[in-house]
Amino acid sequence: MKCEICKNKIQETFLKKFLGTHVKDEKGKKHLVCFECQKKYDNVKEKMLEALWLVLFMKTLYTQKQIESRIKELAKDIDKAYEGKIPYIICTLIGAKKFCNKLLPLLNVAYEYDEIKLKSYGGTKAGEILYEKEPLGSWKSKDVLLIEDIVDTGNTMVFALEKMKSANSVKICTLLDKPEAREVKVEANFIGFVLEGKPFVVGYGLDYNEKFREFDEIKLYEDWIDNFVKFLF
Numbered sequence: 026m027k028c029e030i031c032k033n034k035i036q037e038t039f040l041k042k043f044l045g046t047h048v049k050d051e052k053g054k055k056h057l058v059c060f061e062c063q064k065k066y067d068n069v070k071e072k073m074l075e076a077l078w079l080v081l082f083m084k085t086l087y088t089q090k091q092i093e094s095r096i097k098e099l100a101k102d103i104d105k106a107y108e109g110k111i112p113y114i115i116c117t118l119i120g121a122k123k124f125c126n127k128l129l130p131l132l133n134v135a136y137e138y139d140e141i142k143l144k145s146y147g148g149t150k151a152g153e154i155l156y157e158k159e160p161l162g163s164w165k166s167k168d169v170l171l172i173e174d175i176v177d178t179g180n181t182m183v184f185a186l187e188k189m190k191s192a193n194s195v196k197i198c199t200l201l202d203k204p205e206a207r208e209v210k211v212e213a214n215f216i217g218f219v220l221e222g223k224p225f226v227v228g229y230g231l232d233y234n235e236k237f238r239e240f241d242e243i244k245l246y247e248d249w250i251d252n253f254v255k256f257l258f
């Protein structure tokens with residue numbers, strides 16, 4: 026990863042996990058930048074303060090170790106379910122990318138790979154679903170395995186399932202499941218962790234307004250943290 030401004034390599038640092046790797050210009054266009062350039066562009070000091078509060082108070086639900094050992098188990102289950110088949114694995118961007126990057130190298134079955142981008146959230150409130158990126162290939166008559174970061178209301182998965190009617194089969198593998206938040210009937214076939222209630226979580230690919238995706242842990246983003254950050258800045 027190279028900085029779009031100074032062209033230097035972007036170092037993976039602890040702060041980057043909080044601050045992200047992008048800044049927006051006046052037109053709202055995103056640029057991939059290093060920490061030095063980000064400091065010139067952005068309100069980094071404020072963000073660092075915010076980050077400090079979050080580190081101190083955000084509750085960790087699952088550690089990296091717990092997540093990765095669960096992913097190993099999921100890989101075994103997927104191998105078993107697709108024995109003798111070649112699943113057409115579709116990663117739902119951006120949230121499931123980190124999960125996918127860990128899961129796919131652990132699979133023994135051969136598979137085809139594709140990506141889609143569906144968007145259903147602005148902040149912590151459910152919004153309408155947008156189809157931002159369609160898959161490059163065709164799933165017609167194939168055994169589709171959709172990889173999701175989290176199934177919440179279920180609307181996103183129902184939208185995807187509707188689109189994939191011509192597939193031979195469609196299964197869902199999700200890192201997290203929030204069954205109590207379901208608005209439509211949909212069940213995942215492979216589930217990393219089931220969350221109780223309707224918490225909003227971040228980390229391991231899951232963001233809050235583009236932040237915290239890079240966390241290696243899954244953390245709780247509670248309302249009071251959100252309110253406190255807004256009060257501070």
Ligand code: 5GP
Binds near residue numbers: 179
């Ligand atoms: P659904 O359509 O099932 O309500 O939502 C699916 C999408 O909403 C997920 O792919 C994810 O991007 C987002 N989402 C749902 N719950 C959460 C959450 O607790 N945290 C974050 N960061 N995103 C969530």
